[in-house]
Each structure stands twice: as C-alpha cells, then as structure tokens.
Amino acid sequence: NTHDMSGMNMTPGMENMRPSVTEIPFTTPLRFPETITNTGQLTAKSVIDAILPGKNARVLGYRGGMLGPTIRVQNGSDVSLRFTNNLDEESNIHWHGLLVPAEMDGHPTQLVQAGGSFTYAFRLNQAANMAWYHPHPHEKTGKQANLGLAGMIIVETPAERALNLPSGAYELPLVIQDKRLDGNGAPTYSPSMDDVMMGYMGETIIVNGVAGAVQTVSTRVYRLRIVNGSNGRIYNLALSNNAPFWLIGSDGGLLPTAEQVTAVLLSPGERADLLVDFSKVPVGTDVFLKSNTFAGASSQGGQAFNILKFTVNKAETDPFQLPAALGMVSPLSTASATKTRLFDIGIAMEGMNGMPMRGMHTIGGKTYLGSRIDESVKLGDTEIWEFDNSKGDEPHPMHLHSTFFQVLNRVGGRNTLYATEKGWKDTVLVMPGERVRIIAQFTKPGLFVFHCHNLEHEDDGMMLNFRVN
Ligand code: C2O
Ligand code: CU
Numbered sequence: 001n002t003h004d005m006s007g008m009n010m011t012p013g014m015e016n017m018r019p020s021v022t023e024i025p026f027t028t029p030l031r032f033p034e035t036i037t038n039t040g041q042l043t044a045k046s047v048i049d050a051i052l053p054g055k056n057a058r059v060l061g062y063r064g065g066m067l068g069p070t071i072r073v074q075n076g077s078d079v080s081l082r083f084t085n086n087l088d089e090e091s092n093i094h095w096h097g098l099l100v101p102a103e104m105d106g107h108p109t110q111l112v113q114a115g116g117s118f119t120y121a122f123r124l125n126q127a128a129n130m131a132w133y134h135p136h137p138h139e140k141t142g143k144q145a146n147l148g149l150a151g152m153i154i155v156e157t158p159a160e161r162a163l164n165l166p167s168g169a170y171e172l173p174l175v176i177q178d179k180r181l182d183g184n185g186a187p188t189y190s191p192s193m194d195d196v197m198m199g200y201m202g203e204t205i206i207v208n209g210v211a212g213a214v215q216t217v218s219t220r221v222y223r224l225r226i227v228n229g230s231n232g233r234i235y236n237l238a239l240s241n242n243a244p245f246w247l248i249g250s251d252g253g254l255l256p257t258a259e260q261v262t263a264v265l266l267s268p269g270e271r272a273d274l275l276v277d278f279s280k281v282p283v284g285t286d287v288f289l290k291s292n293t294f295a296g297a298s299s300q301g302g303q304a305f306n307i308l309k310f311t312v313n314k315a316e317t318d319p320f321q322l323p324a325a326l327g328m329v330s331p332l333s334t335a336s337a338t339k340t341r342l343f344d345i346g347i348a349m350e351g352m353n354g355m356p357m358r359g360m361h362t363i364g365g366k367t368y369l370g371s372r373i374d375e376s377v378k379l380g381d382t383e384i385w386e387f388d389n390s391k392g393d394e395p396h397p398m399h400l401h402s403t404f405f406q407v408l409n410r411v412g413g414r415n416t417l418y419a420t421e422k423g424w425k426d427t428v429l430v431m432p433g434e435r436v437r438i439i440a441q442f443t444k445p446g447l448f449v450f451h452c453h454n455l456e457h458e459d460d461g462m463m464l465n466f467r468v469n
Helices: 012-017 141-146 193-198 455-460
Strands: 039-049 057-061 070-074 078-085 094-096 117-123 129-134 151-156 171-179 204-207 213-218 221-228 235-239 245-250 253-261 264-266 271-277 286-291 305-314 337-352 355-363 375-377 382-388 396-400 405-411 427-430 435-441 446-452 463-468
Touching: 070 078, 129 141, 129 221, 129 271, 141 455, 151 171, 151 221, 171 305, 193 455, 204 305, 235 271, 264 271, 337 396, 355 446, 355 455, 382 396, 396 435, 427 435, 446 455
Parallel strands: 039 078, 070 151, 171 221, 213 305, 337 382, 375 463
Antiparallel strands: 039 057, 078 117, 094 129, 129 151, 171 204, 221 271, 235 264, 235 286, 245 253, 245 271, 286 305, 337 355, 382 435, 396 427, 396 446, 405 435, 446 463
C-alpha cells in the first residue's frame, strides 16, 4: 500500500461515507456449503456462482461456488487438506481458531505461489469450537477473502455431543458477510482511501454466499453457528419478534453456562454460537436475524438492518432442554502472568527510508515486516497483553494466532455488549476510546502473527510477528 494520504484527516463527516446497507427482498432459500471431514482438496480458483437471484457472477471459491466447504472434524483426529492455488497470485490458508503447529498456520511468509500446492496436515487438540479458514498473504488478504475465499470449521468433542445441543437440520452454520456487488452479483474489490482507513464495507449482506436469504424453521430451538466473515463490518446481532436467544459459545468454544442475551456484538473474525427458541413464535410468522445499531456504530453506517429471514412454517414439539452447564472455561490467573506487553493500536506516521508517509495502521507504532520478529515469548508462559485504542477513531478487532485468550478488562468503553467475552477468545474488539487487556498462555512454538482483523487495516500493515520459543 503506497497511497499518499498525507492530506487526509479523520473528520466526523467521513463516518457517514460508509456504505449503508440496502436490503434486497428476502426470497432466496438459504444454502449450506457441502460438508467435508478430515481430508480433501481445497482449490482457490475463479468460479461462477449465483449471489443475487437469477444472476451468474464470477467469484472466488475453494470448490464449486463461493466460499469453501464446511469442515466438520473430531478433536484428536488427523486433518490433511491439500491446498492448490489456481489464482494468478500467491495465497495460503490460515485456520482461524484451530491451534495448529506454526508451519501449518498460514503465516504471511508461508505462501503458496500461483499454480502451487501445499498439504496442511495437523492433529487437532482443543475444545469443541467453531473456527474458520481464509487466505493470509500480506496485502492481499482483504481482496481474496472479499471475493469469496473463506469457509467454516466445526470441531466436535464427545463432551459437547453429550450435551445434545440441536444438531442436523436444527444446527445452522452461517457465514455473514457484506459485499459490494456489481450488476451480475459479483463482489467487487477496489478499496478507496476511505476504505483503507475504515475497512471495505458493502451495501449487500450475504449469508453463506446468498443475498436476501430465507430459511424455514419449525417451532423448535435452533443452534446458529455464526462467523463474521466480513472485511470490516461489525454486527450487533439480534432477533425480531422477541424470539428469545442464548449465547452458548464464542471463538474458543462453549461458555460455562448459556447466557440469555438481547444482542451480541460481533466484529470481523469473531464467532457466536447461539440457541434461538422459535417455539413460541406463531406458525406463519417471519423472524429476522438483524443487526441493531450500537454506540460507535457511526463508523459502520450507523443503521439497523436485517440479515436473514426465518419463516416459521411448521409446528413441532421440541424435546430440547437447555443444559444447566455447558463447558469448562478454566480461567487463567493473573498471578501466573510473567509479563505485560502494551500496544498502542491505530494510526501512526510511518517513515520509510527517511521519507515521511501518510498515517498508516500500526501496532506499537509499527507496520508489518515479514522478516522482523517484533515480540519474543517464552514457550509455556502466560502473559497479559494490552491493546490501547484510547486515542483512536476506529474499531480494531485484534486477533492472536496460536492461542486462545481471556479478556481481563476493558477500560473506557461505551458498549456493554461483550457477552462473548465470558469464554475463550481469539479475536477481541477494541472500540475507539477503549483499552482492553487479555491474558493468554503460549503453548505452540514458532513464528506467528497478531493483527487487526479489519482486513484493510491488516493489509495496511496493522500486523506484527511474534516468536514463541
Ligand atoms: Cu482470521 Cu490472522 O486471521
Ligand atoms: Cu483495525
């Protein structure tokens, strides 16, 4: 990125330049990507798919259409996925939410060149959770992900299965994204300076690759497994018609107990595992999964909008009982932390070869350099990291590779909507004015990155290397 933005100021009026959401009629049946398990082929390539009803669009995908298959795997099993890069530029795959060895993590320096292949092989050893996968080449992640490269991963364990949570037709994996579509319904990606500053947001919301999606449901409890796969848009998820819902899990797996909530703030990269009770909704009623506005939402267009329509079309008795306890969280104790690292995050002036450049997105005043080790962590150590956005103007969802963490505290916040933070996280939203402290144990050796998951910020350089050894 070498745009000259020296003349740019962050003025309040700019916030209104974010594309607001245009709803299209909710008439296209929601679809679900095919499911694969431990082995398979993922080929990044150009494919034709229908994002808007009746239109054929050229998009990127890993199999037949936009997005990739849902990968459903058992903890403890061996995964071996062959990646082939049929793009005309380098790519790779990062398994966001899987704890894999460094050499399998899709670090921005572990690239697969155009025409090349690489087998990602690892044994899973973690709690049941919901993860996802996407490309991670520096300065190209935003484009490749926006044009269609992403997919969901579900990790299962015997302990979780014993809870008898809604499954089969009652478990709905949902990848929520916003796109700027052309007349054929193809996502377009050409970030302006505003987009680099605030993230590439689109006016059309798509779920599992479909705009204006509708899903029929019966009067039962459903499990919605949601990934925010957007480049820059934050959702404040809620349901219309007062349909009750519970948050049961976040990035790193199940919460200790189900939390009844009225909204879940979900920033790019984060996941929410929800139970929604349609049992009291009269047959024939539509219920919308929507995004409500929230404090600080002006940077996002500021409005409320619908995401997905559920039509309750069938009465059914529901045997489901909400379990009293879900999963263990086993909090890390601050007493075990050997070190605290402080990172200012946001815009800073970055000099290059002595030449002052525009303000770029930085962590600790630095932009990304693949060959530089920014932080060294001792293997096995527990540390506290603080992200300071108290002087910033933009939200930053900060993501660490190689570990899950817990959120210790949040200073200066205007929202009280961080329900997902009762569990293990790998991505934490740091709103303007906030300082957020997290605690993590580093048990995987090798080279990893941490970065802002606003993909334009990441591509702009808001990413650093850390080495664990
Ligand atoms: Cu989902 Cu480093 O990314
Ligand atoms: Cu950011």
